[in-house]
Amino acid sequence: MFKEETISLFRTIPTPFYYYDMELLAATLSECSKEAEKYGYLLHYALKANSNPEILAMISSTGYGADCVSGNEIKAALTNGFNPGRIMFSGVGKSDDEITLALQLRIQSINVESRQEMEVINALAGAMGLTADISLRIIPNVDARTHRYITTGLEENKFGILPWDFDEVLEKLKTLGNLRLKGLHFHIGSQITDLDVFKSLCHRVNDINGWFMTNQVFPEIINVGGGLGIDYRDPDRNGIPDFSSYFRIFSDFIELQGNQQLHFEPGRALVGQCGSLITKVLFVKKGISTRFAIVDAGMNDLIRPALYQSYHRIENLTSGEKPEKYDVVGPICESSDCFGKAVTLPLTNRGDLLAIRSVGAYGQTMASRYNLRDLAKAFYSSPTRS
Numbered sequence: 475m476f477k478e479e480t481i482s483l484f485r486t487i488p489t490p491f492y493y494y495d496m497e498l499l500a501a502t503l504s505e506c507s508k509e510a511e512k513y514g515y516l517l518h519y520a521l522k523a524n525s526n527p528e529i530l531a532m533i534s535s536t537g538y539g540a541d542c543v544s545g546n547e548i549k550a551a552l553t554n555g556f557n558p559g560r561i562m563f564s565g566v567g568k569s570d571d572e573i574t575l576a577l578q579l580r581i582q583s584i585n586v587e588s589r590q591e592m593e594v595i596n597a598l599a600g601a602m603g604l605t606a607d608i609s610l611r612i613i614p615n616v617d618a619r620t621h622r623y624i625t626t627g628l629e630e631n632k633f634g635i636l637p638w639d640f641d642e643v644l645e646k647l648k649t650l651g652n653l654r655l656k657g658l659h660f661h662i663g664s665q666i667t668d669l670d671v672f673k674s675l676c677h678r679v680n681d682i683n684g685w686f687m688t689n690q691v692f693p694e695i696i697n698v699g700g701g702l703g704i705d706y707r708d709p710d711r712n713g714i715p716d717f718s719s720y721f722r723i724f725s726d727f728i729e730l731q732g733n734q735q736l737h738f739e740p741g742r743a744l745v746g747q748c749g750s751l752i753t754k755v756l757f758v759k760k761g762i763s764t765r766f767a768i769v770d771a772g773m774n775d776l777i778r779p780a781l782y783q784s785y786h787r788i789e790n791l792t793s794g795e796k797p798e799k800y801d802v803v804g805p806i807c808e809s810s811d812c813f814g815k816a817v818t819l820p821l822t823n824r825g826d827l828l829a830i831r832s833v834g835a836y837g838q839t840m841a842s843r844y845n846l847r848d849l850a851k852a853f854y855s856s857p858t859r860s
């Protein structure tokens with residue numbers, strides 16, 4: 475929901491652009507920290523959801539660590555105030571340069587996804603005369619019940635180490651003198667709205683953690699990843715995810731041993747609702763069954779509908795006339811360049827401004843220059859920013 479003065483401001487900014495509600499972001503961050511603190515859980519923000527500098531600065535200053543999936547994300551985390559000792563590095567394909575960077579910076583943990591990667595990190599750390607702190611990313615085989623492209627915790631997925639390889643992994647660890655095992659890492663997918671999925675994750679983590687204990691391995695950190703979903707249908711009613719129920723599930727079902735710490739890596743849940751893509755209607759044209767509202771934002775600015783068939787709420791900010799149905803489409807030469815089909819909007823005309831809601835996560839970070847379009851800029855609700 476946008477105030478009249480915000481809409482007036484939007485009329486003065488060249489479209490399309492991302493608009494970030496920094497007050498909502500601040501409120502979301504503090505709610506999440508407050509709920510996590512009740513149980514002493516630690517939070518690392520997953521930068522790939524949104525690595526916009528203003529957003530990173532706010533998140534780091536609120537006391538979050540960082541979960542990075544590339545060397546450039548590690549650099550962005552550092553530049554924007556995250557402490558290297560609270561940076562985790564995940565990813566199924568880390569290059570030697572990226573691993574070297576992580577080692578040089580002595581980040582908190584490199585999350586290792588294969589036996590071969592263990593050998594490579596061991597060799598690189600040895601050459602630098604260091605011991606690398608690592609966690610094992612494990613495939614817990616828990617179905618996230620989300621879109622298959624954002625499911626990462628099943629046996630057929632490319633991420634992590636399979637339980638039947640644990641024996642060999644432990645044998646290998648004994649021979650690799652430049653590695654120190656700090657933790658176990660799990661991340662089963664994204665946009666998870668069925669909290670029972672996290673209950674299943676807890677049970678699997680307990681089993682796996684128990685297996686390591688019986689084998690005389692005591693990981694300090696149990697990292698259960700991110701994945702908490704947001705309400706794309708009703709962003710105004712559910713602007714802040716239900717962090718209270720989320721953390722309570724873990725507190726009820728996870729069995730930590732000794733002084734093991736529980737870590738989380740939320741991405742979408744923190745930043746998803748604070749962003750909107752503001753776009754202008756270029757043309758309205760009648761198709762066979764619906765009208766097309768052709769807007770100046772494209773799938774290069776927001777690829778989620780094309781990539782995951784995802785729903786985003788769309789609002790017309792400048793018309794209040796009687797509703798009609800529209801297919802809201804972008805200018806890109808692809809039929810998948812469609813933000814919503816048969817969307818009910820007030821009578822829409824050339825020049826109207828539309829808001830595509832809940833684009834704070836995996837919106838701007840997935841932008842491309844396809845069709846040689848310019849990258850859309852970002853604007854922030856805080857009056858000191860532009």
Ligand SMILES: *Cc1c(COP(=O)(O)O)cnc(C)c1O
Pocket residue numbers: 520522523541543564661663664665699700701702739740741742743835
């Ligand atoms: C993407 C990712 C996350 C964040 O996922 P969200 O669904 O955005 O919370 C956390 N951890 C890892 C390892 C990831 O790759």
